[in-house]
Amino acid sequence: MPRTRNLSSSELLSVVDANGMSEYHSAMSKYPFNEIEKKWQEYWDEQKTFKVTEDPSVPEEKRLYVLDMFPYPSSQGLHVGHPEGYTASDIYSRFMRMRGYKVLHPMGFDSFGLPAENYAIKTGTQPRVTTEENINLFINQIKTLGFSYDWDRQVSTHRPEYFKWTQWIFLKLFEQGLAYEDEAPINWCPSCKTGLANEEVKEGRCDRCGAEVNRKSIRQWILKITEYADRLLEDLELLDWTESIKSMQRNWIGRSEGADVKFKLADGSEEFEVYTTRPDTLFGATYMVLSPEHPLVEQVTTEARCADVQTYLEEAQKKSDLERTDLAKDKTGVFTGSYAINPVNGKEIPIWVADYVLISYGSGAIMAVPGHDQRDWEFAKKFDLPIIEVLQGGDVQKEAFIGDGLHVNSEFLDGLNKEDSIEKIITWLESKGLGKRAVNYKLRDWIFSRQRYWGEPIPIVHCDECGPIPLPEEELPLTLPEVESYKPTGTGESPLAAIDEWVNTTCPKCGGPGKRETNTMPQWAGSCWYYLRYLDPKNETQLADLDKIKYWMPVDLYVGGAEHAVLHLLYARFWHKVLYDIGVVNTKEPFQRLVNQGMILGEGGVKMSKSLGNVINPDDIIRDFGADSMRMYEMFMGPLQVSKAWSTKGLAGVHRFLDRVWRVSDRPVIDEEPPKHYLQLLHKTIKKVTEDTEGLEFNTAIAQMMIFINEIFQEKQIYRALWEPFVQLISPYAPHLGEEMWVKLGNTPSISDTPWPQWEEELTREEEVTVVLQVNGKVRAKVNLPAGTEEETLKKTAIENERIAQWTGGKQVVKVIAVKDKLVNIVVK
């Protein structure tokens, strides 16, 4: 007997046809997602449903930190890519809360950055003003998606109370000797008018604007990330990240082992070092190459060669990075006129200058072994330099042989393989003082200053007497002054340089006149440590309280785009390790588990872009279909980690599903014991949804919920014992609908405070299974048998089956294989 009845519009309008079949569909069947969603968003906000505190009674293993990569608050608002990762982490957070975990799930804004500044240049509007406006826009948009953030922990990197601590970390880096000034040629984006880190240059172009990057020599602040190269590499082992991201970081760090070898000039005047990973091929070195920027170039150039070398250097300098690294291009170079002595055999070999050798790697000079290095081989062929085979296995006149083999023409290395001779030659070089074992990295120090306005000021005062002096901590935050023009000067000075009253100050050390550093920090600075500030966002005396850090760290799940593989994720790891070394944090690594969501492409699998006009605006989707549909669709599209194409038809399908769920919830509730087959379906559904949600396999969890609804939809009433658990299962996915249906059942909110349903393994097992009968591996019949039927019985059933008999008749049975609850395969000849 129904104990409670839901008065619903659908019921009032339900139709009973001539056969007495009633149809619970009607004009009103579209569920009122707009009302429901608004209602529950306000409820969560007012009740602070998702606020968390550091409750010491919660055991450590029940504390969970689920983090999203925070967005840059652009004036464009959210795009459909944002809700993908945010929904995934939100479902996981809500799910884990219901499973008894205390979940920290915060959100904030990476609010320093170029777009606001560029907008300021165009319109004169202060970046601070636009940024605050955009943050409000983002918060409103994010709230319409029903995410369970603890909004009391929100941070924005551009606010002084936040960047005070970004500056504080810079001072610590400076104290540790990890921040230094240098004037060196760096990547310069002529469009953004600022220097860039190596990580920000993609294929010779600015990662942000796509302009071709050139070289410019300006004074820079640089962070010694290379000092942490080994630890950044080794500690990747500790992390639960995908292999592809780990390998990108490994490649980026680019550790290689080899030797530094000293070469003397033939006239004995000078000695210089080269780095090689193949010291075993020293006997095959037939020439040397200096990079055009190498300090020795001038000295080794003979008078006769001077004009040619000069011309070459000028040409090399004119080339952009893009041209210099273009592999399709022929190798170029010029002979200096001088010779070096090969330390292993005393032979004189010519010294060339060529731009295929980079000044920024190793010592900027190489020994060229054309027989066993493809680049050297191409150069030798072009300039007709000798090619000597020192390792057998290929034909060095046809191409460089880089494989392993036995050494020849190498005196004491002859007959040894690659590995052994590398060891032997290094020992030999070290004993003679001619060289030493060496390690090199592709990773370069981090060019940290930007010649722009809208970033954290670097808290340094330049004093003629004392040099660069850090501001005392009490003077932080050092805030940005108002400026008249935001325009970058392009001279290597930021717009701050024009504000005399800000620039001119006193030296904190000697009290004499000083000038403030006018460069600002890159956008990555703020995002290097924001996950720590969430733990204690209002702390005025420290970055975050160590007890709170210990309570939550490390981040248990970090969800975001793969585009940050070697930028944010490498920089943040670096800072975290520095903070670890000075005792500010207690973990070696910040982000234990990382999941990268795939990109959402436009319809048809092409990239979403304004120019193609295929950009989907989340606001429109939420208005027309509701946030729950948006959330569920993005999770149903496919696996979280892969790219997938948007389909509004697909979205409508998921919306239809939620509509069906709603219509079920309109049916009368009965408290009777549900039939067993429904109970079994429920328990299977609980199991599948639980396991899949835990593994972030949301698409298959949703498919199971659809199967459940398709079955249950046949009934004219709903069994409370089935429906309550189902509403709980769907609630992390469609939280507004979940809350609404929960109270509709007569319960009190919030459903997120209820314990996640449990399944009984017994009820998830089928009593009857379909066993496939095969002959020679082909399915010839199917029979339904009780689960657990013994193999012998299966075989007997198969052999006696008449359809099988048709296939085995007259043939010799060679073998019968039976797999319990699966199949029988009869092999005949």
Add this chain to the structure above:
RNA sequence: GCGAGAGUGGUGAAAUUGGUAGACACGCUAGAUUUAGGAUCUAGUGCCGUUGCGGCGUAAGGGUUCAAGUCCCUUCUCUCGCACCA
């Protein structure tokens, strides 16, 4: 070129340890319903054929196995990252 990952219907995709390929959804087809607002309900839908049956089928080719989307080898294609790193 090097590194990583991926190729399954018309589409997005499912598929413990190798054990019914294509769950779920979109689209499509047919039918039902005077059907307000991206309707709903029912049935069908991998391809081919002589359609109450059979053949073929997970990028291509080969192999291991009673049995391969899954394991091994070769080739091709695509995506991402790096790109003269000595």
